[in-house]
Amino acid sequence: MSSSNIRYPFGQAYLLASRMVDLLAPECDRIEIAGSLRRKQLTVGDVEIVLIPKTSIRKTCTDKFKPQPDLFDEAVPIPVVDHNWKEEPIFGHERITRILHEEGYEFGCNGPLLKKVFRSSRGPTFEIYLTTPEKWGVVYTIRTGSAIFVRRLVTSKQDYGLCPSNLHIHEGRVWRNGVSERDANGKRVWRVDGEAIDTPEEEDVFRVLGLDWIEPEERQ
Numbered sequence: 078m079s080s081s082n083i084r085y086p087f088g089q090a091y092l093l094a095s096r097m098v099d100l101l102a103p104e105c106d107r108i109e110i111a112g113s114l115r116r117k118q119l120t121v122g123d124v125e126i127v128l129i130p131k132t133s134i135r136k137t138c139t140d141k142f143k144p145q146p147d148l149f150d151e152a153v154p155i156p157v158v159d160h161n162w163k164e165e166p167i168f169g170h171e172r173i174t175r176i177l178h179e180e181g182y183e184f185g186c187n188g189p190l191l192k193k194v195f196r197s198s199r200g201p202t203f204e205i206y207l208t209t210p211e212k213w214g215v216v217y218t219i220r221t222g223s224a225i226f227v228r229r230l231v232t233s234k235q236d237y238g239l240c241p242s243n244l245h246i247h248e249g250r251v252w253r254n255g256v257s258e259r260d261a262n263g264k265r266v267w268r269v270d271g272e273a274i275d276t277p278e279e280e281d282v283f284r285v286l287g288l289d290w291i292e293p294e295e296r297q
Contacts, residue, residue: 084120085201094124097203100180104131107213111206117294120232129171150177156214170207174240212249214276219246221279226296230286241287244274251276251285264280 085093094110102108105128110124166266177184182194185202192205207218211236219227231246232238245252253271276282283290 080121083201084122087114087117087121090114090121090124090201093200094203095128096126097126097205101126101173101176101205103129104169104176105129106131106210109217111217112204115221115293116223116296121201123204125204125206125220125222127206127208127213127220128173129148129210129213132169132172138220143215162223173205173207187221208287210277211273211275214280214282215246216277218279218282221293223297226291239286239288244286245271250274251282 090113094114107126111127113121114124141175174187177194180285183197185193190207193202195202206216206220230239231240231243233240235242243254245254251274274285280290
């Protein structure tokens with residue numbers, strides 16, 4: 078699933094990918110090599126990595142003033158501050174960006190879910206996909222490839238693919254079908270109003286789709 082015209086020998090690409098994993102791992106709950114490296118192809122274009130960044134907690138305080146009666150004059154309320162603390166989880170993609178910047182990588186894309194980085198002088202482009210635990214199974218499966226295998230995986234059996242007709246894959250989850258509608262080109266699109274099925278691991282994706290496990294190197 079590469080966009081690069083330059084191919085690198087498997088051994089060289091794997092060494093560079095391993096260094097990137099070691100670099101980012103301290104800020105990740107989980108990180109793995111994907112793409113053609115995981116499928117053990119002889120040559121590799123772009124290096125694909127999937128990770129779950131560590132989540133931090135941001136505390137915010139909203140102060141509210143509650144009037145309290147004056148002990149000496151009940152007609153005059155005394156304002157008392159009520160500290161209302163709120164904890165909010167923060168997706169850790171910015172820390173991944175900081176590390177890559179500090180290591181001198183240039184960015185072709187710097188979104189919260191995808192970062193494409195490279196060094197201008199040498200080496201492959203790294204496609205770094207960020208996800209969450211509940212989406213790991215689907216995202217890791219899709220980013221492992223190959224493109225032909227993934228196309229079959231997400232295509233309904235009615236259209237000669239591998240996905241059962243009562244399910245569809247959308248934004249990192251497997252869904253039971255809700256209501257469908259047609260887009261501007263007449264293609265059927267499922268609205269996400271069905272039930273999301275838990276697939277935290279790759280094995281769960283294959284099980285839910287009713288497929289036997291297929292080794293990465295056989296997904297061609």
